[in-house]
Amino acid sequence: MQPMTTEQIRSLIAKGKAKDTIFQALGIFCLGLGLLVIFLLVGDMLLRGMERLNLEFFTSFASRRAGQAGILSAWVGSLLVMLVTGLAAVPLGVAAGVYLEEYAKRNWITDIIEINITNLAAVPSIVYGLLSLGIFVYAFGFGQSILTAGLTLALLILPIVIVSTREAIRAIPAMIREGSMAVGATRWQTCRYHIIPYAMPGILTGVIIGLARAIGETAPIITIGALTFIAFLPPVPFTEMSEGVSAGLFDWVMSPFTVMPIQIFNWTSRPDPAFEINAAAAGFVLMVMVLSMNAIAIYLRYKMRKNIKW
16 A cells, blocks of 8 residues: 555645535534524514513513503412422432432443433423323322422423433543542542532533423423413412411412413413514513523533632
């Protein structure tokens, strides 16, 4: 075999660079196309709902008159449901991810658990709604409450939190564990002071992405019986509900509720075109909430990575 000449080597390098340039241009084009679609959709919702984006829209309850209808009960319900979802899914998901990655023995039982967790992450959301309808609504008697909705969405994002936690832990170099245990630290001390802090940016990103998905879910919430018209807010803890009766600390979790996707669904199903303007405005608010959560995830990940000293 004849050795390659200098000209042939240069020609080969030039062809490789040309392919890299073409692939880079194709990637930039696809990214720009995706961003363009998002901007067009969000811009269309903003333009159509601009006239309803005022303080009254955020502080008014739902109404049968489009000009007087607002999203107060919807956005408050969404925040409360996300609070229950986060409190239920995040500690359990992170703990499960740490256990599977750092403590669990590698055997067929662990393999089955890993396969099922991966599969559960791809299960349609309405299946979780049907599961929660049978367990939380009927078996446990929680009814059509904020607690039921929060636990339903917690089940939905739990596989995502577990998988993201495990992937973040796997990214930690083995020398961190070896160095910690070499100076006499226990496995828990290694996880507590080294593994979890270093993996926290990735864990936090997965958690907020999961919550961002949950806040826009409609199918499981409809399945468990979320109301489409609510003209009241959940009781505020320690305030008077009726004469001589005060609300407890957790009475709000058993209150009926609605959320932003349900309110949008209700308005888009009405024949009056004026409600479509309300739906566009509410859709824009929901998009802002989701994008804000993702922006917070990016900021916190950058902040934590910047403070980590390897």
